[in-house]
Amino acid sequence: MEAILGFIARAEGPDYGLRVAAYEFRLEPFARALKAAKDRGVDVRIIYDGCPNPPDPKTGKAFPRDENRATAQRMGIKSLCMERVTRHDVKTPPISHHKFIVLTKGGKAAAVLTGSANFSQGGVYGQSNVVHAAEVKRIAAKYSHCWSLLEADTEHAVLKQELAKLNDPHDALPKVGTTCLFSPQPSLAALNWYAKLASEEQGALFMTFAFRMNDLFKNAYRTGAAPLRYALMDKLLGPGVRKEKKQAALDGMLALRKMVENRFAVGNRITTNAFDRWIKEKPLGSTPMCNSSTRSSCCWTR
Incomplete structure (x- = not known):
């Protein structure tokens, strides 16, 4: 929370x-920090998810x-806000899952705060989330353009195409620095690239998983080159696992967790190592369930 408020205060x-x-x-x-920024003369504009989901x-x-x-x-900041509906042509649109803030100075993008944290109590205090402040004007400008596409209510299919143009190349190991990729993606190429990086890492691997581990990354934790592989997770199993397949899926994750190279810290009340209970937090509000793996913008820093 301090990092988010500190970024706004800049x-x-x-x-x-x-x-x-x-x-x-x-x-x-x-929201209060954004209002305070507006009160001191900052040009504040906000887009949030306005999809008409079932009540x-x-x-x-x-x-x-x-x-x-x-x-x-x-x-008191309604006038600063715009609602984003991802698709107007379907009854239940996909969620508008971006979570970032672009800081501009003199009308130009200067920095961006992004990551996996929703701007909610559960997102900040209750889930295994992170934020990144990228102090790279080139990266901030890409996020600024993404925001402009959202503000223009760009049609979903066109948005995919336009955001794909903003993606940094991901066909080789990135140089030292920050690389960004945007969602929604037109294909699984970016996810496959992340899995490739995870599998081929020679040093140590550190990843966070909001609600489940994709099969591509299970392979990275099963056969990857890194001699030490950490995973920070909310749950071993995510939503949507069928009842008859749940035990087999759980056994598979437990077997993965017990591998000597792997260390999984799971944010629930199961105590399998001293680290588990340390990361458990219980927010006062409800914790949202959302699929951040396919609909949020990402930064990769090496």
């Missing part, structure tokens, strides 16, 4: 701007749209 006055793209926009300290049977609210709206209204 926008000191009228020469600065903040461009926010959010899936969940329901964390009051975050929750208990609350009657569309998640996260209705809470996003309520936060913007309650914090």
Whole structure:
């Protein structure tokens, strides 16, 4: 949380701007910091997920749209916000899962804060999330262009094509520095590239997995070259595993976890090593379940 608020605080006055793209926009300290930035003359603009998802049977609210709206209204920044609907041609659109803030100075992108953390209590305090501040103007400019495409309500298929043009090449090991890839992707090429990097790493491997480990990365943890492989996970199994296949899937993950090269820290109440309980956090609010593996923008830093 401190990193997010500190990044916003860098926008000191009228020469600065903040461009926010959010899936969940329901964390009051975050919204309050944006309002404070606006009050000191910063050009603040916010896009959040406004997809008309089916209402929750208990609350009657569309998640996260209705809470996003309520936060913007309650914090007095509704005029700064725009709702993003990913597809207008389907009844239940895919989520608009970007989570980044672009800092501009003098009208030009200067830095970007990105990562896997939703702007919600669960996203910041309850899940195994990270944020990255990329102090590279070239990278920040790419994110700024991505934000502009979202603001223009670019049609979904066209958006894929345009974002693919922003991707840094990913056919070889990146040089020292920061490389960025954007989603949605037109293919699984980027995911395969990440898996290739993970499998071929000769030193040590450190990865976070929000809700499950993709099969491509299971192979990296099973047969990868790294002699030490860490994984930080919320759960060993994610949602959607059929009941009759759950035990076999769990046995497979436990076998992977017990390999001498692997160290898995799982954010639940199962105690299999001293690290498990250390990372367990229980947020006061609800924790969103969302697939960040295919719909969020990523940075790879080497």
